[in-house]
Amino acid sequence: MATVTYDHASRFYPGTERPAVDQLNLHIEDGEFLVLVGPSGCGKSTSLRMLAGLEDVNSGSIYIGDRDVTDVQPKDRDIAMVFQNYALYPHMSVADNMGFALKIAGTPKQDIRKRVEEAAAILDLTEYLDRKPKALSGGQRQRVAMGRAIVRQPQVFLMDEPLSNLDAKLRVQTRTQIASLQRRLGVTTVYVTHDQTEALTMGDRIAVLKDGLLQQVGTPREMYDTPQNVFVAGFIGSPAMNLASFQVDDGYAHVGEARIALDRSSIAKLTDEDKGQITLGFRPEALEVVSQADSGAFPVEVDLVEELGSDAFVYGRLVGPKAVDAHVTSGAGNDQLIVRVDPRNVPAKGQRIYVKIRPGNEHIFSSATGQRL
Amino acid sequence: MHTLQITASAPDPALLDLPWKIPLAEWPDEVLAALPRGISRHVVRFVRLSGRVIAIKEIGETVAYREFELLRQLRKLEVPSVVPVGVITGRVDEHGERLEAVLVTEHLQFSLPYRALFSQALRPDTALRLIDALAVLLVRVHLTGFYWGDVSLSNTLFRRDAETFSAYLVDAETGDLHRTLTPGQRNYDVDLARTNIIGELMDLVAGELLDEEVDVIAIGDRLVERYASLWDALTGAESFTHAERWRVAARIEALNELGFDVGELEMTTDIDGTSVRIQPKVVDAGHHSRRLMRLTGLDVQENQARRLLNDLDAYRAATERQNDDEEWVAHDWLRLVFEHTVQSVPRDLRRKLEPAQLFHEILDHRWFISERAGRDVPLPEATASYVENVLRHRPDEKSLLGLAPGETDPDFTE
Numbered sequence: 136m137a138t139v140t141y142d143h144a145s146r147f148y149p150g151t152e153r154p155a156v157d158q159l160n161l162h163i164e165d166g167e168f169l170v171l172v173g174p175s176g177c178g179k180s181t182s183l184r185m186l187a188g189l190e191d192v193n194s195g196s197i198y199i200g201d202r203d204v205t206d207v208q209p210k211d212r213d214i215a216m217v218f219q220n221y222a223l224y225p226h227m228s229v230a231d232n233m234g235f236a237l238k239i240a241g242t243p244k245q246d247i248r249k250r251v252e253e254a255a256a257i258l259d260l261t262e263y264l265d266r267k268p269k270a271l272s273g274g275q276r277q278r279v280a281m282g283r284a285i286v287r288q289p290q291v292f293l294m295d296e297p298l299s300n301l302d303a304k305l306r307v308q309t310r311t312q313i314a315s316l317q318r319r320l321g322v323t324t325v326y327v328t329h330d331q332t333e334a335l336t337m338g339d340r341i342a343v344l345k346d347g348l349l350q351q352v353g354t355p356r357e358m359y360d361t362p363q364n365v366f367v368a369g370f371i372g373s374p375a376m377n378l379a380s381f382q383v384d385d386g387y388a389h390v391g392e393a394r395i396a397l398d399r400s401s402i403a404k405l406t407d408e409d410k411g412q413i414t415l416g417f418r419p420e421a422l423e424v425v426s427q428a429d430s431g432a433f434p435v436e437v438d439l440v441e442e443l444g445s446d447a448f449v450y451g452r453l454v455g456p457k458a459v460d461a462h463v464t465s466g467a468g469n470d471q472l473i474v475r476v477d478p479r480n481v482p483a484k485g486q487r488i489y490v491k492i493r494p495g496n497e498h499i500f501s502s503a504t505g506q507r508l
Numbered sequence: 509m510h511t512l513q514i515t516a517s518a519p520d521p522a523l524l525d526l527p528w529k530i531p532l533a534e535w536p537d538e539v540l541a542a543l544p545r546g547i548s549r550h551v552v553r554f555v556r557l558s559g560r561v562i563a564i565k566e567i568g569e570t571v572a573y574r575e576f577e578l579l580r581q582l583r584k585l586e587v588p589s590v591v592p593v594g595v596i597t598g599r600v601d602e603h604g605e606r607l608e609a610v611l612v613t614e615h616l617q618f619s620l621p622y623r624a625l626f627s628q629a630l631r632p633d634t635a636l637r638l639i640d641a642l643a644v645l646l647v648r649v650h651l652t653g654f655y656w657g658d659v660s661l662s663n664t665l666f667r668r669d670a671e672t673f674s675a676y677l678v679d680a681e682t683g684d685l686h687r688t689l690t691p692g693q694r695n696y697d698v699d700l701a702r703t704n705i706i707g708e709l710m711d712l713v714a715g716e717l718l719d720e721e722v723d724v725i726a727i728g729d730r731l732v733e734r735y736a737s738l739w740d741a742l743t744g745a746e747s748f749t750h751a752e753r754w755r756v757a758a759r760i761e762a763l764n765e766l767g768f769d770v771g772e773l774e775m776t777t778d779i780d781g782t783s784v785r786i787q788p789k790v791v792d793a794g795h796h797s798r799r800l801m802r803l804t805g806l807d808v809q810e811n812q813a814r815r816l817l818n819d820l821d822a823y824r825a826a827t828e829r830q831n832d833d834e835e836w837v838a839h840d841w842l843r844l845v846f847e848h849t850v851q852s853v854p855r856d857l858r859r860k861l862e863p864a865q866l867f868h869e870i871l872d873h874r875w876f877i878s879e880r881a882g883r884d885v886p887l888p889e890a891t892a893s894y895v896e897n898v899l900r901h902r903p904d905e906k907s908l909l910g911l912a913p914g915e916t917d918p919d920f921t922e
Contacts, residue, residue: 149687188692189655209696222549222662224707226715235707239725300550300571300681302608 137290137323139163139186143195144205146181155181157347158195163340166321168314170338172328173370178347180295183327187293188212199290215289217297223268223276230255230264233282247286254285257319277301277309281316292317292324298333310337331371335359343367361498365505368416368498374448374473375466376416380502382460383413390453390461393433395492401499401508408503419448419465419473421496424482425489432489435472440481447478454487515576516594516612522558523612528599531607532566541907554615561615561907562593569597569609571681576611578680585652586794588645589677590616590665616676618862618905619665622708626717635709635718635727637672643734644767645675646701647742648793655693657682659701661708668861668905670811670868698735702728742768745787750777756786763788767810769795803838806846808864815868816846845887852891853899860904870894 140163146156156178163169171179184190186197188209196205204212223232231238233254234247242250255261258278263271268279284292297313298306314337317324328334334341335355342352343366351363362368368376381388381395383402388395395415405413425432435451450467451474452458465473474490482488499508512528527535532551541554541561551566567575572595579592591614599607622638642664649656656663656677663679686693706728712718742763748755760770771790777783796813800806808816823841824830849870850863858866874890885893 187696189690189696191690191692209692210699222660224711224714226711231710231714235710236703238710239703239706239728300568302568303606 137200138165138198139169139291139323139325140198141182141186141195142198144182144185144192144197145194146178146185146190147193154193154347156185159349161342161349161352163323163325166323168317168324168326168337168339170326170328170334170341171344172331172334172341173344173350175329176346177344179327179329179344181347182344183293183295183325186291186325187214187216212291213289214291214293215284215287217281217284217292217294223271223279225268227267228265229260229268229271229279232268232279233286236283237286250286250288251282254282257285257316258282273305274308274312277305278312281313285320290323292322294324294326296328297326298328313337332373335371341371343370345370361507362416363507365414365416365500368500369464372418373466374419376418376498377422377463377465377472378414378416378500379453379461379463379472380412381415383411388413388415390433390455390457393453393455395431395433395497397497397499404508405501406503409501410503412502413508414500414502414505416498416500417492417496419475421493422474422490423493424474424476425491427489429489429491431491433491434487434489435474437482437484437486437488438471439484440476442478442481445478447476447481449474449476449482449488451488511598512596513598514594514596515573517580517592519594520558523594523596526555526557526564528596528607529601531601532564532610563590563613563615565611565613566608567611567681569595572597572609572611575679575681578683578685579613581685582649582652582654582677582680585654586792587649587652587654587677588674589680590614613678615907616665616667616678617907618865619667619676620673620905620908621665622661623712623717624908625666626712635722636730638666638675639705639727639731640734641666641669641673641675642701642705643731643738644793645677646697646731646735647738649677650689650694650697650739651742651791653686653688655684655686655689656680656697657684657700658704659697660704662704667809668865669809670815670865671872672811674809674811694739698732701735702732705731738766741766742788742791745785747783747785749783750781753784756784759786759788763791764795767795767814768793769798803835804842804846806842806864808862812862812864812868815871816864819845819867819871849887849891852888853895857895857899859906860899860902866899869898873898 141159141161144156144159145154147154159182171182173179181190185192188204188207192205196203198204199212199214227235230248230251234251237247237250251264252261255264258281260275260278260282263275268276271279298309301309310333326337338355340352340354341358343350343358345366351358351367358367358371362371365378369378379390381390383397383405386397386399386402388397434454435449436454437449437451439450441448441450451472452470453461453463453472463470463472465471467473476482500506501508514523527539532553535553539555541556553564555562555564576592576595579589582589583591593612593614595609595611597609599609601607625634625638638661642661645664646656646659658679658681663677665676665678666673667676706724709718709722709724709727713720713722713724746755746759756775760773763770768791770788771792774787774789776785794810796817797808797810800808800813800817803820806816820838820841823845824837829837846867850858850866853866861869870891873894874885874887877890877893878885
């Protein structure tokens with residue numbers, strides 16, 4: 136068992152202007168499940184491969200426990216890339232499929248059997264140990280592949296988009312299995328994905344990266360409740376947070392008719408660079424449909440209603456004078472707002488509804504820096 | 509409304525006629541040319557299409573596009589690999605349920621999966637020759653900056669290449685192209701290759717396709733050794749004194765002998781000019797096959813080319829034409845010896861092997877019967893003997909695919 140520490144770790148590729156990973160500082164606790172997430176090209180896979188020893192660290196260091204592994208060969212790092220190989224060997228028993236790497240390493244037979252049996256117990260595979268992989272279901276085969284990594288008893292598990300080549304159903308199933316298994320084993324795990332839902336449902340903590348820079352690291356709850364900047368705000372959560380620019384005046388944010396009371400302490404942090412503007416974030420689920428007279432209500436014209444049974448979402452546009460100045464963005468793209476509405480009471484297309492942000496559910500960002508105020 | 513989307517460099521309209529509404533695993537026998545054998549993590553099927561055989565793999569959409577693009581780049585870099593045909597997305601079944609995307613590749617003619625090689629009667633050193641071929645392939649992909657990520661015998665196809673094999677990359681799903689690879693990436697690939705190969709061989713032992721006396725760990729270790737020595741020969745720096753400059757030419761010749769051309773060689777001398785340091789910077793595989801191509805237009809593999817060039821040299825000496833232009837002699841040899849020999853093999857048997865491999869085996873056979881007869885057997889006589897005594901009994905390897913539709917895989921029966 137071990138901690139993992141990135142200490143100002145950077146990776147530059149020759150001929151590129153900015154580092155693929157820029158001075159990454161990240162401490163992962165012993166037994167923690169950390170998810171690296173971000174859009175393509177953000178540096179998440181590169182960060183993982185630096186830990187695996189597959190990418191050089193050009194400056195800074197990486198530690199596993201107290202050991203500096205920056206220049207250690209991959210196979211000597213005591214890590215396991217899970218799912219690097221999950222083709223099962225048809226002639227070999229499930230036990231041999233799980234333990235063959237130990238046999239290659241010269242581990243004594245009884246030790247192999249013991250470790251395989253322990254792993255099988257955790258994976259619910261005990262009764263299949265002496266059978267051939269043919270007898271297993273798709274999900275069980277996945278678990279055998281996990282078993283291969285578990286029997287090696289590495290200090291750290293690394294997983295690089297392990298679910299990307301599974302079909303949708305198996306993906307959701309395996310996601311839950313990996314997460315619960317990791318908790319039972321208590322092995323420090325670093326997991327890479329581009330899918331924020333996967334990150335939110337699996338990680339103890341999530342690290343969001345963009346352009347090689349760590350944006351924020353925290354628990355799923357922290358990432359959702361207090362995103363530290365506009366990027367994290369728009370990236371975490373589904374459907375994504377609505378973001379819009381508002382003029383600040385006298386303790387209120389407003390565009391046209393819309394007028395929203397703001398937290399005083401946030402306004403106090405505005406600087407001259409912000410030019411009296413803020414970026415306001417509000418999640419689709421933080422909005423409620425109210426009457427026009429309600430204070431803080433603003434008009435939205437309904438373009439489309441998406442009914443999902445337990446939920447319904449309105450895709451619409453902020454309307455009224457100067458609404459275009461708000462530069463609205465959301466999960467539905469530019470100029471679109473998403474509002475969660477009562478699925479038993481949905482508005483019609485083309486209708487104008489009034490919504491307001493539930494008090495305390497707004498996120499205020501500096502329009503100049505994008506940082507949370 | 510769902511629409512099927514085909515992304516391909518040269519789309520074949522016949523692709524549209526395949527039953528895309530059915531999950532690949534359930535495709536009817538009449539569409540299939542064969543089922544793959546043994547180990548694969550995805551559903552794969554072989555299908556005959558416009559006179560060729562294609563391989564279809566069901567796989568996630570983004571992964572499919574990525575692998576398609578990677579395989580295209582590998583072709584451009586002249587890495588021996590399967591030819592990507594296209595990606596098909598937007599599949600739905602008759603109830604409107606989404607089906608997985610597929611990647612389509614061309615089946616490599618005359619290629620042999622390693623499991624097929626092990627289920628034929630084989631000379632005992634076959635495993636070693638497969639390993640050597642894989643080591644050459646791994647060095648070649650690493651020289652181009654490709655990190656494979658899952659090197660194994662299963663992810664490779666083999667073609668006969670004179671008395672050896674040459675290896676082709678089949679599965680690029682886990683790979684990545686970089687400008688250059690770090691030692692960490694190369695070592696990881698090699699280490700994983702070793703683990704996978706030993707695992708695959710252990711499986712063959714468990715299935716009694718390989719004798720249990722065979723030291724499978726030693727075979728895996730051989731890959732590591734062959735890789736390291738070839739990598740070193742191709743990229744290592746050496747220093748010598750100014751007086752030993754002949755060593756530059758010797759190094760280039762040694763690389764040619766290994767089948768590589770030197771595209772760029774870095775040469776530096778120290779300040780007082782007493783010692784010279786050289787290091788190959790760009791090496792290209794295919795020294796002999798390029799030379800044969802230039803002389804005859806024949807496009808064959810490296811060791812086959814070496815064999816044909818030797819025969820060409822022998823022909824030149826035998827006809828006393830050492831002073832003639834090499835191109836002219838090569839032209840006559842091609843017409844009078846190579847093509848004449850290949851065409852004298854009955855058409856139905858000729859298609860069992862590639863022409864260059866056929867010619868190589870006839871030369872081998874001639875050597876064998878000449879020795880036994882104690883005289884120089886002429887080529888036409890050797891050809892006739894080879895056809896009757898060898899070729900007639902050989903399996904057809906043009907498209908050795910796996911299981912016939914409907915046949916169950918004995919590997920997966922307990």
